[in-house]
Amino acid sequence: MVKIATWNVNSVRARTQHLLQWLGDFKPDIVLLQELKCVEEQFPREQVEDAGYNVEILGQKTYNGVAVLSKSPMEVEQRGLLGPGFDEDTHARYLEVFTAGLRVASIYAPNGNPVDTEKFPYKLNFQERLYARAKELLQTEDAFILAGDYNIIPEPIDAMNPAAWVGDALYQPETRGFYRKMRYLGLTDAIRSLHPEHGIFTFWDYQAGAWQRDNGIRIDHLLLSPQAADRLVAAGVDRTPRGWEKASDHTPAWCELSDN
DNA sequence: ATGGTAGAAGATCTA
Numbered sequence: 001m002v003k004i005a006t007w008n009v010n011s012v013r014a015r016t017q018h019l020l021q022w023l024g025d026f027k028p029d030i031v032l033l034q035e036l037k038c039v040e041e042q043f044p045r046e047q048v049e050d051a052g053y054n055v056e057i058l059g060q061k062t063y064n065g066v067a068v069l070s071k072s073p074m075e076v077e078q079r080g081l082l083g084p085g086f087d088e089d090t091h092a093r094y095l096e097v098f099t100a101g102l103r104v105a106s107i108y109a110p111n112g113n114p115v116d117t118e119k120f121p122y123k124l125n126f127q128e129r130l131y132a133r134a135k136e137l138l139q140t141e142d143a144f145i146l147a148g149d150y151n152i153i154p155e156p157i158d159a160m161n162p163a164a165w166v167g168d169a170l171y172q173p174e175t176r177g178f179y180r181k182m183r184y185l186g187l188t189d190a191i192r193s194l195h196p197e198h199g200i201f202t203f204w205d206y207q208a209g210a211w212q213r214d215n216g217i218r219i220d221h222l223l224l225s226p227q228a229a230d231r232l233v234a235a236g237v238d239r240t241p242r243g244w245e246k247a248s249d250h251t252p253a254w255c256e257l258s259d260n
Numbered sequence: 261a262t263g264g265t266a267g268a269a270g271a272t273c274t275a
Contacts (some may be wrong), residue, residue, distance in 0.1 A: 009269070010266075010275085011266090011267055013266065013267095037268065061268090061269090062267090062269065062273085062274090063273085083268095113274090119274095143262075205264090205265080205275090207263080207264040207265050207266090208261095208264055209264095221272055245263090246266090248266095249265090
């Protein structure tokens with residue numbers, strides 16, 4: 001069995017103790033982190049290595065930043081996500097590795113708000129690049145997982161109060177359409193495929209007591225290739241770290257694959 | 261209720 005989790009930590013330096021505590025409690029084999037908010041040199045590498053993980057990092061000053069932790073050896077496959085007419089991206093939002101017989105990408109997709117600014121087209125452009133990469137990878141025989149903070153509320157069931165998100169970049173038709181396209185491509189939403197019920201959230205805003213009211217949304221996703229989905233045995237969200245003092249506004253989402 | 265909170269940087273931006 002291999003347990004893979006994704007977690008937007010909202011600053012890895014502010015969340016180092018939470019991360020170490022959670023690694024010890026939850027014991028994931030592979031962890032995809034987002035919003036490191038630091039450069040590689042500032043990442044608490046030694047502490048994470050001492051916890052038993054290999055570490056690969058794509059960092060950036062102040063914003064964004066993604067990493068992959070794995071108990072198995074890792075090879076970096078791709079740093080960053082480029083595409084046609086897009087040969088440079090200063091944002092650290094994509095890191096793809098090969099580890100434990102799996103191809104895995106840690107993804108921090110753009111938020112895209114406000115929608116009437118250049119931020120929204122940037123979000124759509126990133127989505128197009130990710131779609132192209134997914135299509136490319138589907139032509140291999142690899143089992144792969146594209147997971148992270150997609151900044152997408154796929155369906156009304158994925159929000160406590162969907163009406164409040166109308167007009168938000170996370171819930172725009174183009175945003176939700178991209179997610180649908182990824183699924184039509186043949187990718188499996190690990191959590192939703194095993195859990196049709198309402199109330200599965202991964203993010204609660206810091207403001208207005210969203211956590212206390214369970215006013216959450218599901219925006220962190222694990223999309224599995226057919227070869228990976230065939231091995232899917234469990235998936236879920238671990239709400240525990242969201243309840244800790246000085247928590248990230250996201251909590252880990254995870255899935256478990258049988259050995260193959 | 262057009263604010264509210266959090267983090268990093270630095271006296272604002274992003275989420």
